[in-house]
């Protein structure tokens with residue numbers, strides 16, 4: 001569709017732009033962080049280090065700089081272009097790895113149900129990219145679950161594609177927000193928690209694999225994320 005075309009063009013130009021921007025921001029950011037650390041050491045050696053106003057000011061510098069660092073890291077992910085797409089990707093193994101990485105977020109709070117294809121699903125692609133996509137999507141599902149809830153992970157093969165679904169019973173997304181999910185910097189998370197880059201990066205990664213990424217959601221009921229990838233890979 002027209003919207004997808006615009007999205008893909010935006011993503012392509014963003015990739016070129018972000019490599020440069022990330023590099024340019026990184027330099028002054030290193031000065032800020034270096035200066036901050038020096039100032040911290042200096043203040044700790046004076047009687048000023050207990051001053052509550054000063055502590056507050058130092059705290060806001062740190063929060064701001066940390067946020068900028070997080071954004072630069074996110075931007076950098078767009079620009080890793082010379083990647084190989086013929087690695088053997090065992091989708092179930094990559095999903096399990098992603099879940100292991102998220103153990104702390106999920107803990108006893110979120111139940112995981114796996115309905116995996118009986119046979120392993122192995123495609124040719126980029127392991128790092130797919131890992132990032134699964135982490136982003138499962139992490140979002142977990143974030144949408146305020147208290148306790150459930151995430152269902154389905155995988156199957158259908159005709160010439162594999163389908164991976166991540167279904168959560170979390171807060172869901174309003175009809176108005178739904179088309180925005182993959183727009184760079186769109187986030188509903190509180191300050192410092194989200195960058196709004198996760199799904200736009202994921203969208204780009206899945207596109208590079210000639211796949212699709214789609215969302216269905218009902219506010220207060222939950223969200224279903226569907227990834228399709230060509231199978232077998234050419």
Ligand code: ADP
Pocket residue numbers: 136140141142144168170171172173181182186187188189193194195196197198199200222223
């Ligand atoms: P971030 O996680 O940094 O906010 P993302 O691009 O990963 O950035 O997600 C963008 C937004 O999409 C989130 O802030 C959230 O509002 C919404 N979202 C994504 N996944 C879900 C989900 N499973 N349930 C509810 N909202 C979601």
